[in-house]
Amino acid sequence: MRAFAEIDLGAIASNVRKIKSQTEAEVLAVVKADAYGHGLWPVANTAIEAGATWLGVALLEEAIKLRTHGLSAPIIAWLTPLHENFEEAINLNIDLSVPSLAHLRAISVAGEKLKTRPRVHIELDTGMTRGGLLLEWSEFLNEIKDAPVEVVGLWTHFARADEPESDFTEAQLAEFMERLDELNKVGINPKYIHTANSAAIQSRKVAHKNMVRLGISMYGLSPDINFMGSSEKLGLKPAMTLKSEIHLVKEVPANSAVGYGGTAKTKERTKLAIITLGYSDGIPRNTSDKAGVFVAGKRAPIIGRVSMDQFVVDLGIDSVAQSGDIAEVFGPNGYSIDEWASAAGTINYEIVTRISPRVPRIYR
Numbered sequence: 001m002r003a004f005a006e007i008d009l010g011a012i013a014s015n016v017r018k019i020k021s022q023t024e025a026e027v028l029a030v031v032k033a034d035a036y037g038h039g040l041w042p043v044a045n046t047a048i049e050a051g052a053t054w055l056g057v058a059l060l061e062e063a064i065k066l067r068t069h070g071l072s073a074p075i076i077a078w079l080t081p082l083h084e085n086f087e088e089a090i091n092l093n094i095d096l097s098v099p100s101l102a103h104l105r106a107i108s109v110a111g112e113k114l115k116t117r118p119r120v121h122i123e124l125d126t127g128m129t130r131g132g133l134l135l136e137w138s139e140f141l142n143e144i145k146d147a148p149v150e151v152v153g154l155w156t157h158f159a160r161a162d163e164p165e166s167d168f169t170e171a172q173l174a175e176f177m178e179r180l181d182e183l184n185k186v187g188i189n190p191k192y193i194h195t196a197n198s199a200a201i202q203s204r205k206v207a208h209k210n211m212v213r214l215g216i217s218m219y220g221l222s223p224d225i226n227f228m229g230s231s232e233k234l235g236l237k238p239a240m241t242l243k244s245e246i247h248l249v250k251e252v253p254a255n256s257a258v259g260y261g262g263t264a265k266t267k268e269r270t271k272l273a274i275i276t277l278g279y280s281d282g283i284p285r286n287t288s289d290k291a292g293v294f295v296a297g298k299r300a301p302i303i304g305r306v307s308m309d310q311f312v313v314d315l316g317i318d319s320v321a322q323s324g325d326i327a328e329v330f331g332p333n334g335y336s337i338d339e340w341a342s343a344a345g346t347i348n349y350e351i352v353t354r355i356s357p358r359v360p361r362i363y364r
């Protein structure tokens with residue numbers, strides 16, 4: 001196989017159990033974006049078996065896929081523009097997020113058509129300044145009292161929970177608790193109160209409330225390697241290993257300009273290997289000359305530009321690697337996902353989620 005991503009479902013289960021041991025709250029497994037590139041259905045199933053009781057996705061179509069795969073756990077979809085098919089969501093027992101008055105009204109209308117009270121989670125903007133109710137809050141309070149919906153949850157999202165030194169998260173939480181109080185005063189008492197993402201789960205017990213939304217750490221990755229430390233430090237096991245078969249190994253003379261633009265030259269006579277993955281597979285092009293692969297027992301750095309379907313690594317003249325060998329692009333032996341992220345000037349979230357559907361996922 002020319003390239004594949006090995007997904008260690010045992011690692012996912014172990015990460016869920018690890019987080020469960022750190023909280024009394026229910027765990028909602030975040031499986032948006034094809035489970036951060038790891039595969040929606042296998043990851044959702046594994047998370048539930050390991051003790052997560054809820055699933056969370058961004059898009060309605062992701063929630064619908066989970067239901068049509070037969071998952072019966074409660075599911076929330078939190079990024080549903082006004083013209084999404086709310087009736088289908090309600091029919092499939094998918095909880096919806098309410099980030100505005102307009103959403104409340106549209107979801108209420110869909111529920112009335114179906115003669116049922118849609119299950120909703122009210123989203124507050126407490127400082128992220130993205131989704132959620134902000135200046136509409138008083139008007140919303142007035143309307144929610146008599147709205148034909150079942151308020152299952154109240155939630156918010158943190159902007160800076162990965163910064164243990166910052167007091168911004170505490171300010172968001174204080175704001176959140178005030179709004180909860182106001183909601184209670186108009187007679188609405190949501191069963192689920194949820195605020196914490198992975199960073200807050202690992203750094204602020206006070207934010208756990210009775211449900212936590214576990215994303216990146218379930219995949220074994222640190223929410224922020226600078227502020228929170230590596231996967232190992234957090235006791236997490238990265239679940240994705242990316243591998244590729246070497247298309248070709250060949251010797252080239254010193255001073256050969258490699259790839260488009262001839263941006264890099266071999267320093268001496270050496271062996272190069274062509275790796276059958278490129279930017280169309282999700283290898284960031286700006287990692288040229290920075291990251292690399294692990295093959296035949298050692299690291300081989302990228303030389304020259306990453307192309308659409310391939311990139312070239314410098315094996316060194318003594319390498320025993322051969323055409324047809326499997327190279328580890330990222331994984332436990334060579335370059336980590338975090339090293340690729342740093343080479344690309346981005347975060348580990350982006351490295352795993354951008355591995356394209358053209359790369360098959362193999363489950364272990």
Ligand SMILES: *Cc1c(COP(=O)(O)O)cnc(C)c1O
Nearest residue numbers: 030157197198199213214215216
């Ligand atoms: C993606 C997401 C999460 C999970 O965040 P991590 O940092 O990956 O743990 C939690 N809540 C919401 C609303 C999200 O969009």
